Amino acid sequence: MNYVVACLTSFNTGAEEVCIKARGRSMSRAVDTVELLRRAFLKGLGVKRINIGTEVMTREGRASNVSTIEITVAKAESK
Amino acid sequence: MNYVVACLTSFNTGAEEVCIKARGRSMSRAVDTVELLRRAFLKGLGVKRINIGTEVMTREGRASNVSTIEITVAKAESK
Numbered sequence: 001m002n003y004v005v006a007c008l009t010s011f012n013t014g015a016e017e018v019c020i021k022a023r024g025r026s027m028s029r030a031v032d033t034v035e036l037l038r039r040a041f042l043k044g045l046g047v048k049r050i051n052i053g054t055e056v057m058t059r060e061g062r063a064s065n066v067s068t069i070e071i072t073v074a075k076a077e078s079k
Numbered sequence: 080m081n082y083v084v085a086c087l088t089s090f091n092t093g094a095e096e097v098c099i100k101a102r103g104r105s106m107s108r109a110v111d112t113v114e115l116l117r118r119a120f121l122k123g124l125g126v127k128r129i130n131i132g133t134e135v136m137t138r139e140g141r142a143s144n145v146s147t148i149e150i151t152v153a154k155a156e157s158k
Binding site for chain 2: 024025026027028031032034035039047050052053054065067068069071
């Protein structure tokens with residue numbers, strides 16, 4: 001919900017599009033944020049682009065691969 | 080990993096593209112599956128389409144909204 005508010009703030013201060021990024025198990029939250037925005041707050045909001053990828057993270061000296069997602073949403077579907 | 084094997088089986092039995100669907104907190108696993116496939120097993124695999132959406136689920140008589148993701152991957156990027 002905090003992310004929804006942050007996106008709304010961006011749009012209300014003039015942003016034309018917002019990119020929501022997440023990695024690992026938070027990826028579902030990125031999708032939830034976008035869906036909540038579209039459903040409840042900004043009816044005209046369109047998903048412009050969704051990219052997925054992999055990042056290498058090093059924790060405690062061990063490298064591991066973590067999936068990432070980037071969802072770009074835009075007002076009034078400026079495709 | 081089971082999903083990775085399932086996708087590999089589909090491709091090996093002649094499928095041109097495979098659609099991986101998930102909802103709720105499993106959405107990150109769908110992305111993990113695709114990334115693992117691309118990184119480790121099918122180098123030429125391309126992400127053809129990613130759709131997100133919302134489904135209404137009724138559990139114990141109460142309706143709730145659940146986000147969904149659908150990722151379509153294809154051999155040799157047949158865009």
